Amino acid sequence: MVAAFAAIAPATEPAPLPVKAAQESIVIPPDALVAPPGAYVHEARFERGETLGDLLDKLGVEDSQASRLVKLGTLHFLRPGTVVTARVAAAGELVHMSYLNGYDTVRSIFPDEDRFRVGDEPASFETSTLVKSAEIRSSLFGAADAAGIPDSVAIQLADVFGGEIDFYRDLRKGDRFSVVYEMQYLGGRPVRSGRVVAAEFVNKGKTFRAIYYVDANGKGGYYEPDGQSLRKAFLRAPLEFSRISSRFGMRKDPYLHSWRKHTGVDYAAPLGTRVRATADGVVEFAGRKGGYGNAIILRNSGRYSTVYGHLRGFAHGIHRGARVEQGEIIGFVGQTGWATGPHLHYEFRIAGVARNPLAVALPAAVPVPARELPAFQHYAQPLVAQLDLLAASTVALLE
Ligand SMILES: [Zn+2]
Structure with missing residues (x-):
């Protein structure tokens, strides 16, 4: 050597x-x-x-x-x-x-x-594929720990299903998931987890499935088993998911509203937690705005806009006219303006009117192209079979 x-x-x-x-x-x-x-x-x-x-x-x-x-x-x-x-x-x-x-x-x-x-x-790694299932009792990370699933895989799960599930507010005791992921070994010892290849998440009784697929142009993405894209125009949650901030999300009533008419969703989170754009957009406003404190207003596609309030500060390069991408970090949780504790006030607006994002059907990204569907299905079939098997064994375990 x-x-x-x-x-x-x-x-x-x-x-x-x-x-x-x-x-x-x-x-x-x-x-x-x-x-x-x-x-x-x-x-x-x-x-x-x-x-x-x-x-x-x-x-x-x-x-x-x-x-x-x-x-x-x-x-x-x-x-x-x-x-x-x-x-x-x-x-x-x-x-x-x-x-x-x-x-x-x-x-x-x-x-x-x-x-x-x-x-x-x-380093010369060997890669193998691991299959794990877990049930949520207190938090996603708690469940991952109990099943021996690495943090990076838990975070990937939150990303993969981030267009469907708000991992801060929607998780419930009894939710469960199965995940097929790669693990890299060095000298027989696991050293690093790789990509999530397939996953199932059952949230409040609703089942979501994801298959990672690289299309003919070499672009990878997560799709439902029928070829629909899992990437949505908006992420459900405006906070970057992490072990520390996730503890706040599991609180039953994360924050008591002090506004007479509350028009958004509040996310209690530690000061400095990273705030991300829920969709591609252009910064329409970044600065001080009355009760909102330090706030960002993003103009997203069509008539949609999003508001992020009470920020401690803005990410570098965030100013009027700046373009941001979905998931990009735009600011940090604070308690500026009318806030009695650190939290993010998030608003989803259609034509300037605050709406409940969960109640609005949102467009998804492009599905697997029709001509590639047979290849996709051929690739996805054994992964779907594996998820079926895991789902059956999890149910058997619970009964
Ligand atoms: Zn609020």
Whole structure:
């Protein structure tokens, strides 16, 4: 195994070390790859809120070497959620550690005399498809956790069905979902979840299904099993879905209205939660507007417009005349104007009159082209069969 390596000295060493060439081709010493007698292989996940010291402690690296490793600096870019593998000698001396760095490289760190060597190699993944089902008891993420489904898959589900379901307000205890998704493995260990390939979501007794399909022009999208597009002109929810903000959405009465005549939907959410455009449009107004506080008015297609109020601030580039796309971040939740707590006031207007978006039939994006339908159906059929099987087994489980 040969890779380009850089010799990096810990950031603060008492005596200056001789500086070697920044890049050199070296062969990783075999000891670094084969654990010496008495050595252990430890694996630990770098959790949010943990220090690097905590992580190295979990990996069994002895203190003095751990503090030198922290000073090395390279670990400061470690993302929470990353799984780190370390070979550690019986006395706690690090032999070799590695983790997935960035999208597709494996970073190795190992001691070499009085310094550490750091290097990256391309990762070679194996991909397999996983199938999971879950029932919602408290939240989408709670259900995903219980079923061992990664966050990124839960967030994809909220995106895929975002034109049909408002994941902040519509989820109910007893809702359930099945999902077929890709998982990438490195050395037999799951390292990253990939795309949702097919999914079913049962919300308040109504079943939605999605199949990911790449059309003849190479454009991918989610479609219903009959070929209708799942992408709608408007997203149901104007907030970016995340683990933190989702906790607010499950509250029964998220916010008490203080307006005499309330004309929109209120989303209680932590300050700074990202607000997204529910549809393509042009910014008609972005600024201070009475009780709305900092507000954005988007002119969408036809006679539709949308209003986003009480914002803490606007996203970069949001000003009168700017074009935005569906899902684009336009601002951040605040409590400006007549608001007693942080929340987003969202209005959906037709010809200037506030309306309930749920009560209005909205146009969907283009379906699978007729000439491609046979190919689509041929592709979708085994996925639909898999969803049928999952639905049947979930029902059996519940009865
Ligand atoms: Zn409101």
